[in-house]
Amino acid sequence: MQNTTLILILGAMAVAAFFIGRGRAVAVVGGPQHGTDLHSLPGYYGYFTAIWCLLPALAVMAIWAVLEPRVIVALIISGLSEAQRSLSPGELNLLVNNIQNLAAGDVVSGDLDVALSEASSRLSGYVVMSSRLLAVVSLVLAGLGGTIALRRIQPDFRARNRVEKIILVVLIAASSIAVFTTVGIVLSVLFEAIRFFQEVSLTEFLFGLNWSPQTAIRADQVGSSGSFGAVPLFTGTLLITGIAMLVAVPVGLMTAIYLAEYSSNRIRGIAKPLLEILAGIPTVVYGFFAALTVAPWVRRMGESFGFEVASESALAAGLVMGIMIIPLVSSLADDAINAVPSAMRDGALGLGSTRSETMTKVILPAALPGIVGGILLAVSRAIGETMIVVMAAGLAANLTANPFAAVTTVTVQIVTLLVGDQEFDSAKTLAAFALGLMLFVVTLILNVIGLNVVRKYREQYD
Amino acid sequence: MTRKPATREKLEAGLKRRRRKELAFQLVGMLATTVGIVFLGVFFADLLGKGSSAFVQTFVKLDVEFTEDVLAPGGELDLAYADFDGLVRDALREEFPNVSGRSERRDLYRLVSIAAGYQMRDMIIADPGLLGSTETIWVPASSTVDMFVKGNIDPALDEALRPLSDAQLAWISDLQSSGRLETQFNSALFNNGDSREPELAGIRGALMGSFYMLIITVMLAFPVGVAAAIYLEEFAPRSRWSDLIEVNINNLAAVPSIVFGLLGLAVFINWVGIPRSAPLVGGLVLSLLTLPVIIIASRAAIKAVPPSIREAALGLGASEMQVVFHHVMPLALPGMLTGAIIGMSRALGESAPLLMIGMVAFIVDVPGGFSDPATALPVQIYLWADSPERAFAERTSAAIIVLLAFLLLMNLAAVILRKRMERKW
Numbered sequence: 001m002q003n004t005t006l007i008l009i010l011g012a013m014a015v016a017a018f019f020i021g022r023g024r025a026v027a028v029v030g031g032p033q034h035g036t037d038l039h040s041l042p043g044y045y046g047y048f049t050a051i052w053c054l055l056p057a058l059a060v061m062a063i064w065a066v067l068e069p070r071v072i073v074a075l076i077i078s079g080l081s082e083a084q085r086s087l088s089p090g091e092l093n094l095l096v097n098n099i100q101n102l103a104a105g106d107v108v109s110g111d112l113d114v115a116l117s118e119a120s121s122r123l124s125g126y127v128v129m130s131s132r133l134l135a136v137v138s139l140v141l142a143g144l145g146g147t148i149a150l151r152r153i154q155p156d157f158r159a160r161n162r163v164e165k166i167i168l169v170v171l172i173a174a175s176s177i178a179v180f181t182t183v184g185i186v187l188s189v190l191f192e193a194i195r196f197f198q199e200v201s202l203t204e205f206l207f208g209l210n211w212s213p214q215t216a217i218r219a220d221q222v223g224s225s226g227s228f229g230a231v232p233l234f235t236g237t238l239l240i241t242g243i244a245m246l247v248a249v250p251v252g253l254m255t256a257i258y259l260a261e262y263s264s265n266r267i268r269g270i271a272k273p274l275l276e277i278l279a280g281i282p283t284v285v286y287g288f289f290a291a292l293t294v295a296p297w298v299r300r301m302g303e304s305f306g307f308e309v310a311s312e313s314a315l316a317a318g319l320v321m322g323i324m325i326i327p328l329v330s331s332l333a334d335d336a337i338n339a340v341p342s343a344m345r346d347g348a349l350g351l352g353s354t355r356s357e358t359m360t361k362v363i364l365p366a367a368l369p370g371i372v373g374g375i376l377l378a379v380s381r382a383i384g385e386t387m388i389v390v391m392a393a394g395l396a397a398n399l400t401a402n403p404f405a406a407v408t409t410v411t412v413q414i415v416t417l418l419v420g421d422q423e424f425d426s427a428k429t430l431a432a433f434a435l436g437l438m439l440f441v442v443t444l445i446l447n448v449i450g451l452n453v454v455r456k457y458r459e460q461y462d
Numbered sequence: 463m464t465r466k467p468a469t470r471e472k473l474e475a476g477l478k479r480r481r482r483k484e485l486a487f488q489l490v491g492m493l494a495t496t497v498g499i500v501f502l503g504v505f506f507a508d509l510l511g512k513g514s515s516a517f518v519q520t521f522v523k524l525d526v527e528f529t530e531d532v533l534a535p536g537g538e539l540d541l542a543y544a545d546f547d548g549l550v551r552d553a554l555r556e557e558f559p560n561v562s563g564r565s566e567r568r569d570l571y572r573l574v575s576i577a578a579g580y581q582m583r584d585m586i587i588a589d590p591g592l593l594g595s596t597e598t599i600w601v602p603a604s605s606t607v608d609m610f611v612k613g614n615i616d617p618a619l620d621e622a623l624r625p626l627s628d629a630q631l632a633w634i635s636d637l638q639s640s641g642r643l644e645t646q647f648n649s650a651l652f653n654n655g656d657s658r659e660p661e662l663a664g665i666r667g668a669l670m671g672s673f674y675m676l677i678i679t680v681m682l683a684f685p686v687g688v689a690a691a692i693y694l695e696e697f698a699p700r701s702r703w704s705d706l707i708e709v710n711i712n713n714l715a716a717v718p719s720i721v722f723g724l725l726g727l728a729v730f731i732n733w734v735g736i737p738r739s740a741p742l743v744g745g746l747v748l749s750l751l752t753l754p755v756i757i758i759a760s761r762a763a764i765k766a767v768p769p770s771i772r773e774a775a776l777g778l779g780a781s782e783m784q785v786v787f788h789h790v791m792p793l794a795l796p797g798m799l800t801g802a803i804i805g806m807s808r809a810l811g812e813s814a815p816l817l818m819i820g821m822v823a824f825i826v827d828v829p830g831g832f833s834d835p836a837t838a839l840p841v842q843i844y845l846w847a848d849s850p851e852r853a854f855a856e857r858t859s860a861a862i863i864v865l866l867a868f869l870l871l872m873n874l875a876a877v878i879l880r881k882r883m884e885r886k887w
Contacts, residue, residue, distance in 0.1 A: 177753065178714055
């Protein structure tokens with residue numbers, strides 16, 4: 001771990017720079033008793049020196065980390081023989097991989113020849129050289145930065161303002177990461193999706209009724225034409241989401257009403273944390289429960305009533321997903337109900353309506369926008385839910401509205417397409433990104449509308 | 463005077479109906495509240511019923527003779543050629559001398575896990591002086607025997623339908639009556655990595671993978687989240703840019719986690735070139751995932767610090783930066799830490815994005831660093847849930863119990879932190 005040592009050395013240098021800078025600031029004005037002659041507190045001069053010691057060196061290290069592997073691979077390739085350089089990109093990649101494995105001391109696929117072992121020893125040489133070069137460059141930069149900063153320390157040097165400006169830049173950068181994440185998501189999904197749509201037309205994807213993403217490896221292969229009509233996935237997602245909402249919305253809403261209006265404080269104090277536990281259970285655990293306990297139970301129940309039930313029925317996945325979403329719906333509904341001014345409630349009760357009448361005729365209509373916003377957020381959550389459906393819903397893309405049949409969803413297909421071997425030049429792998437794009441866009445729209453409605457509504461009564 | 467009784471009667475007739483409705487409404491509400499709680503009860507009962515038995519494991523006591531002609535056929539101990547399974551077989555034959563015939567003997571050998579041979583090897587490596595001596599050792603029974611002892615295989619079933627033959631059942635009861643077969647604490651569950659053999663499979667590898675990922679997540683998401691929250695609450699001017707950041711953070715908190723996995727695959731693995739399956743990638747993806755949670759919690763904590771603190775500090779001549787770092791942040795720190803712990807517990811339970819970045823591989827070795835291939839605890843649960851063996855279903859439940867215990871601990875820590883550090887202004 002050369003880099004760790006380097007970072008530790010740099011850290012030590014920065015600490016030293018702090019004390020040297022502070023000491024110099026005090027010395028410049030002629031001792032601690034003249035401290036008021038300095039523009040800033042002595043510590044700020046120390047921070048200033050330390051920052052200039054650390055920042056350039058760290059920046060170089062970051063750039064190095066990104067560029068180093070590419071440069072080394074390019075160097076290795078340029079050192080290969082003419083015949084090897086003219087290999088196809090895939091084979092060349094394999095060769096480079098072999099060289100890297102050999103250098104790391106691992107087993108190599110294929111025959112060992114002299115050229116290969118020679119290349120691998122060159123690779124190890126480059127790696128050692130690169131890490132030495134990095135160490136020298138970053139340490140020199142750290143020393144240089146620190147010295148320059150030290151030189152600038154004068155009694156009227158505005159160290160605090162400089163340091164605060166740098167901190168502000170860091171804070172702005174940190175808060176911008178959220179934006180960059182969104183941009184990163186959009187770009188990464190969009191790029192691969194565009195490559196997918198070059199091979200499969202958008203209309204076929206959006207309106208095709210047949211989903212079977214196996215593409216042929218050989219041109220003459222049977223039965224793997226690969227068709228990418230995503231409609232069965234959309235209907236499957238909607239079916240499971242619908243079942244989940246049928247469970248979560250009434251139960252969540254009535255729970256919120258009961259806890260807000262009827263229950264005693266003691267019951268609320270017990271029931272609310274219990275429901276929060278429900279919200280904290282990882283989805284993989286729900287998935288396990290859905291697949292191993294609920295699905296067989298649904299199957300037995302259905303069969304005792306004479307229905308044909310698939311062992312991976314949409315019903316089982318939807319029911320468990322609904323349970324998972326209950327806390328979300330009930331807490332958002334609780335917020336909306338509590339935001340209704342108590343004057344409205346008191347007025348209705350004072351006119352002689354019962355509590356249920358107050359609730360259904362006055363409070364719920366007033367809280368409706370907030371509740372609808374909450375339901376939109378819950379729908380978005382259900383559409384994007386992955387583990388429950390991966391474990392409890394099927395893989396076959398059936399175009400059906402029968403809750404006892406097995407259906408598949410967008411998220412299940414993304415997972416099955418991307419787990420295992422990925423080939424970023426085949427429509428099969430790229431299809432996952434097209435589905436991801438759909439998922440992101442749909443949930444984005446639902447979230448933006450939902451969040452806006454919830455927030456606007458909250459302000460309305462404030 | 464004549465109208466009054468009529469109104470009253472009308473009212474009374476309606477009142478009964480209305481009261482009935484009121485009662486029905488209240489009952490429906492009560493029912494709805496119990497649905498979630500009943501589910502929770504059923505869920506935990508099911509989980510404990512299935513998983514608690516995985517914490518013990520059946521062991522068989524064998525008198526193993528470390529004979530030289532089995533271990534060192536050439537006169538010299540050579541680990542590559544030593545037949546450790548042969549030792550176990552000899553010991554079993556010793557125990558049941560009247561078992562003869564190839565297929566009967568093979569059935570007999572199946573009572574003991576293949577882990578027994580590894581155990582012999584480890585013993586010899588630890589102490590080569592054992593060669594030639596006889597030791598009494600507890601070795602793990604095979605998973606079918608384990609399942610039978612735990613009551614998951616019905617002996618009344620027809621012989622052809624159950625995985626254990628009549629003869630094997632007889633041997634098991636022989637061993638039981640001579641005190642040579644009993645259940646002990648299943649330490650393999652906590653010490654081993656993954657395995658295809660249920661009696662050898664453990665969660666150590668997955669736990670370490672989760673641990674490394676969480677370290678990266680804490681180191682990245684907490685400082686960045688706090689810095690972002692400070693900027694947005696204290697410094698951001700009301701501008702398009704800060705509005706955009708605001709909307710973004712709220713939206714990111716609601717983006718499906720699997721989309722973050724796609725981001726990790728496209729950016730960190732394909733573009734930056736970090737190796738697949740490494741805790742480093744997982745930690746980066748989980749940091750992005752928990753960042754909005756931490757920012758939102760930290761902003762709430764900063765907001766709760768009363769403005770009078772800031773005004774007092776400003777009035778005494780502190781700069782804005784000094785106000786924030788010397789006064790606001792220390793006061794808001796408990797709230798920020800609570801948010802961070804809750805974000806971490808969410809990251810610990812997350813599995814969907816990890817499937818995208820190759821952390822679903824079958825990995826036997828316990829990872830020893832940030833770039834070793836690893837899985838995470840929730841992903842291990844997903845992998846085991848797919849295994850058909852009954853013994854794996856039991857271990858999956860046990861892994862879930864461990865995961866939930868960790869989550870409970872983290873949330874408890876958050877609650878205690880909030881209670882102890884809470885300030886009333």
